[in-house]
Amino acid sequence: xxxxxxxxxFDKIWDSHVVERLPDGTCLLYIDRHLVHEVTSPQAFxxxxxxxxxxxxxxxxxxxxxxxxxxxxxxxGIAEPESRIQVETLEKNVADFGVPYFPLRDARQGIxxxxxxxxxxxxxxxTIVCGDSHTSTHGALGALAxxxxxxxxxxxxxxxxxxxxxxxxxxxxxxxxxxLGCTAKDIILAIIGRIGTAGGTGHVIEFAGxxxxxxDMAGRMTVCNMSIEGGARAGLIAPDETTFAYIKGRxxxxxxxxxxxxxxWWKSLPSDEGAAYDTTVVIDAATIVPLxxxxxxxxDVVAITGTVPDPASETTDARRAAKQRMIEYMGLTPGQRxxxxxxxxVFIGSCTNGRIEDIRAAAAVAKGRKxxxxxxxxxxxxxxxxxxxxxxxxxxxxxLEAGFEWREAGCSMCLGMNPDQLKPGQRCASTSNRNFEGxxxxxxxxxxxxxxxxxxAAIAGRLADVRDLAR
Amino acid sequence: MQPFTTLTGIAAPLPLPNxxxxxxxxxxxxxxxxxxxxxxxxxxxxxxxxxxxxxxxxVLNKEPYRRAEILVAGPNFGCGxxxxxxxxxxxxxxxxxxxAPDFADIFFNNCFKNGILPxxxxxxxxxxxxxxxxxxxxxxxxxxxxxxxxxxxxxxEIRFEVDAFRRHCLLNGLDDIGQxxxxxxxxxxxxxxxxxxxxxx
Ligand code: SF4
Numbered sequence: 001x002x003x004x005x006x007x008x009x010f011d012k013i014w015d016s017h018v019v020e021r022l023p024d025g026t027c028l029l030y031i032d033r034h035l036v037h038e039v040t041s042p043q044a045f046x047x048x049x050x051x052x053x054x055x056x057x058x059x060x061x062x063x064x065x066x067x068x069x070x071x072x073x074x075x076x077g078i079a080e081p082e083s084r085i086q087v088e089t090l091e092k093n094v095a096d097f098g099v100p101y102f103p104l105r106d107a108r109q110g111i112x113x114x115x116x117x118x119x120x121x122x123x124x125x126x127t128i129v130c131g132d133s134h135t136s137t138h139g140a141l142g143a144l145a146x147x148x149x150x151x152x153x154x155x156x157x158x159x160x161x162x163x164x165x166x167x168x169x170x171x172x173x174x175x176x177x178x179x180l181g182c183t184a185k186d187i188i189l190a191i192i193g194r195i196g197t198a199g200g201t202g203h204v205i206e207f208a209g210x211x212x213x214x215x216d217m218a219g220r221m222t223v224c225n226m227s228i229e230g231g232a233r234a235g236l237i238a239p240d241e242t243t244f245a246y247i248k249g250r251x252x253x254x255x256x257x258x259x260x261x262x263x264x265w266w267k268s269l270p271s272d273e274g275a276a277y278d279t280t281v282v283i284d285a286a287t288i289v290p291l292x293x294x295x296x297x298x299x300d301v302v303a304i305t306g307t308v309p310d311p312a313s314e315t316t317d318a319r320r321a322a323k324q325r326m327i328e329y330m331g332l333t334p335g336q337r338x339x340x341x342x343x344x345x346v347f348i349g350s351c352t353n354g355r356i357e358d359i360r361a362a363a364a365v366a367k368g369r370k371x372x373x374x375x376x377x378x379x380x381x382x383x384x385x386x387x388x389x390x391x392x393x394x395x396x397x398x399x400l401e402a403g404f405e406w407r408e409a410g411c412s413m414c415l416g417m418n419p420d421q422l423k424p425g426q427r428c429a430s431t432s433n434r435n436f437e438g439x440x441x442x443x444x445x446x447x448x449x450x451x452x453x454x455x456x457a458a459i460a461g462r463l464a465d466v467r468d469l470a471r
Numbered sequence: 472m473q474p475f476t477t478l479t480g481i482a483a484p485l486p487l488p489n490x491x492x493x494x495x496x497x498x499x500x501x502x503x504x505x506x507x508x509x510x511x512x513x514x515x516x517x518x519x520x521x522x523x524x525x526x527x528x529x530v531l532n533k534e535p536y537r538r539a540e541i542l543v544a545g546p547n548f549g550c551g552x553x554x555x556x557x558x559x560x561x562x563x564x565x566x567x568x569x570x571a572p573d574f575a576d577i578f579f580n581n582c583f584k585n586g587i588l589p590x591x592x593x594x595x596x597x598x599x600x601x602x603x604x605x606x607x608x609x610x611x612x613x614x615x616x617x618x619x620x621x622x623x624x625x626x627x628e629i630r631f632e633v634d635a636f637r638r639h640c641l642l643n644g645l646d647d648i649g650q651x652x653x654x655x656x657x658x659x660x661x662x663x664x665x666x667x668x669x670x671x672x
Pocket of ligand 1: 066067111112113132134350351352410411414415432433
């Protein structure tokens with residue numbers, strides 16, 4: 001380890017994975033873990049086949065199908081032919097290339113970014129990639145984790161490396177304690193609202209400060225998950241006792257002497273005192289309130305007590321036009337109260353908020369209450385194991401009694417590649433991460449929020465302030 | 472990969488900010504196991520009405536832009552998912568160069584892997600190029616990667632920056648894997664050392 005210049009967590013992970021530095025500064029970076037799903041991998045495996053190349057490290061590669069899978073009864077397989085072909089293609093590829101795979105009806109199946117940490121595959125100090133932009137989730141464990149395209153998936157399969165230029169360091173410090181009724185989701189929405197969807201472009205964001213330290217691992221994953229919505233390819237949180245306690249004993253975690261050695265290394269990873277960041281943003285947690293999005297970009301956040309903004313207040317023509325288009329697409333009027341917006345659908349799940357802690361939060365709000373008439377509310381656990389855990393706690397009963405649907409694990413309505421889609425014009429309170437036009441189904445209108453807020457919307461039949469229900 | 476040297480073609484203006492990957496190619500078209508055939512669904516929600524008919528107002532539905540090879544786009548183009556289907560759809564439509572004030576990182580990377588040249592130029596320059604692109608059949612712009620210039624219809628040249636390594640790969644149509652394979656002994660040595668020092672990795 002080079003002495004001298006204080007280094008950030010990112011610098012340390014980067015430096016320890018450089019295989020070779022090319023003259024122009026591009027680095028050949030070693031990749032420790034590669035997660036694979038069915039949508040972005042078929043063309044990569046096909047490329048290997050054509051070139052006659054094997055997978056260099058099947059033991060460092062894990063595959064699972066999540067995007068296309070039905071979240072209803074799976075005993076009859078996948079009805080939709082194209083989805084079925086994609087999953088079957090993955091199954092053939094993992095068999096041909098010897099890659100470990102969690103099959104559809106295995107309890108370990110789930111959303112790739114839920115499965116990695118849950119299985120102990122993702123660990124501090126690692127480089128982790130996946131052909132999926134929300135790979136940033138794994139940064140919550142103190143790993144450098146980022147999404148790649150399919151050509152890069154093929155590159156990693158073949159060489160276990162990637163050609164990369166180092167990113168810039170950005171520090172987002174959230175000081176103080178989070179007010180009651182606010183969650184990790186509100187923290188990250190507040191951050192994106194502040195820096196914008198391109199604010200982190202070219203950077204890796206390190207999240208720090210008292211409010212981040214106070215989060216459990218699920219909350220940290222929610223924050224890192226949406227780094228990409230802030231433009232950053234990766235988000236990082238320094239590993240600490242919370243991290244170590246989370247990893248210990250998981251199926252792929254180091255054991256015995258290896259655990260002790262790993263732990264000693266992990267403890268050396270946090271950023272050095274005085275390490276320099278290219279950009280620093282400081283947020284006072286006390287100023288955070290329960291947030292929702294109103295538009296079709298994740299930066300369009302507003303307090304649940306707020307109103308729809310007026311495009312006329314935008315500074316440039318292009319921005320005015322963009323906001324006007326959003327208002328029309330979302331079926332809104334400037335000045336309208338967010339809490340007056342009636343919802344048709346509520347979606348609780350995704351790699352952002354599909355963990356057991358998220359389901360507990362939703363169930364706590366739902367307990368003893370009823371989903372409003374005419375609202376379809378669905379809860380989709382992030383993995384089969386999350387589902388089992390929730391059922392062991394009786395949360396499924398609480399939710400079912402309240403009128404929520406309780407489904408099988410997968411990406412589901414986060415992106416609507418399976419039958420779980422919004423119909424044109426339907427308004428949805430969603431715990432996912434993207435409110436893009438058509439993201440949850442053509443013409444669908446998405447409002448992003450925390451699981452507790454989404455559950456509150458299901459009960460109220462409109463966007464609602466969870467703090468009012470808590471009283 | 473097809474090399475990229477010089478391209479002269481119709482440029483289409485699409486100055487919207489934050490054009491995300493779901494706008495470029497919606498998720499429901501990602502079920503293919505091929506790289507080709509996505510061009511017909513490029514910008515699907517912008518290009519087509521709910522009943523499947525063409526939206527006559529959308530630029531790529533107008534002449535001469537149906538034959539556009541260059542896109543002059545707005546800031547933060549390609550934000551959202553890592554789907555390489557986005558550059559595949561552009562390429563399949565016939566677009567080989569996107570000019571914008573800035574791009575989302577993963578999309579930017581993915582372009583180079585597919586023989587598409589993404590060019591970052593200041594907003595004011597993009598505005599001027601978008602105005603050029605609005606000249607209809609005269610909207611022909613030349614992109615010369617060798618000399619790193621964009622040539623406007625009036626003959627003015629605009630210099631652009633591009634990473635030297637990526638420029639080299641594009642000019643020669645080189646794919647990364649073959650080049651990385653040349654470093655295999657270094658990768659072997661790295662793995663050897665790691666197995667001794669950090670066996671759990
Ligand atoms: S849950 Fe949504 S964001 Fe996460 S991996 Fe699946 S589709 Fe992507």
